[in-house]
Amino acid sequence: MSVEIKLSRSNRIYRPNELVEGKIVTKLSSSISHQGIRLNVNASVNLQVRGGSAGVIESFYGVIKPITILNKTVEVLKSGRISSGTTEIPFSFWLKDPGEKPLEKFYETYHGGDISIQYLASVDISRGYLHKSLSATVEFIIESEKGLGLISLSSFSFLWVI
Structure with missing residues (x-):
């Protein structure tokens, strides 16, 4: 049994106001209920x-608790x-719902030495108490409009120009 998420774009790059589409692909040897x-x-x-660059307490932990910027x-x-x-199960969702006042701020995907966005x-296919759930994860990339980005997180500030 396996499950996989396939996004409609092979490069997995999206902008905050775009629709993300894809398929959940399951490969099963027998049918299952969920x-x-x-x-x-x-x-x-x-x-x-x-x-x-760290204080005494922060240096003990090495990593500061992640800051959630989107949870949907x-x-x-x-x-x-x-x-x-x-079986292929199609899905789609808006990162930022059209017409809705944006509550979340979208930053570009970034993987650096000191910061990662x-x-x-x-996907989670819940199968009840007696069976293990099936799950899979895929990373996608957010690319913002050209301009200036600023992240201010507590006492940390990061500035980049695109």
Whole structure:
């Protein structure tokens, strides 16, 4: 049994106001029943503290608790059955709902030495207490409009020009 998330764009690059589309692909040797299929979309900023720039307490931990910048759950299917073989279940979601006042600030995906901004989509096929849930995760990339980006997190400030 396996599950995989395939995004519609092979490069996995999206802008904050775009629709993200894809398929959840299951490969099963026998049919299974499930209690729902949910897609969780999470984004976080992770800061790593290095010895020279950290305070005494922070240097003990090495990593500051991640800061969540996006947390969204999309119900793809209600409870039911998935047949044996390969099944493709389509999904789509808006990163930033059209017409809604933006509560989240989207930053570009970034993986550096001291900071990481990561966007993940995870699927969870819940199968009840007696069976292990099936899950998969894929990272996608957020690319913002050209301009100036600024992140101010507590006492840390990062500035970059695109």
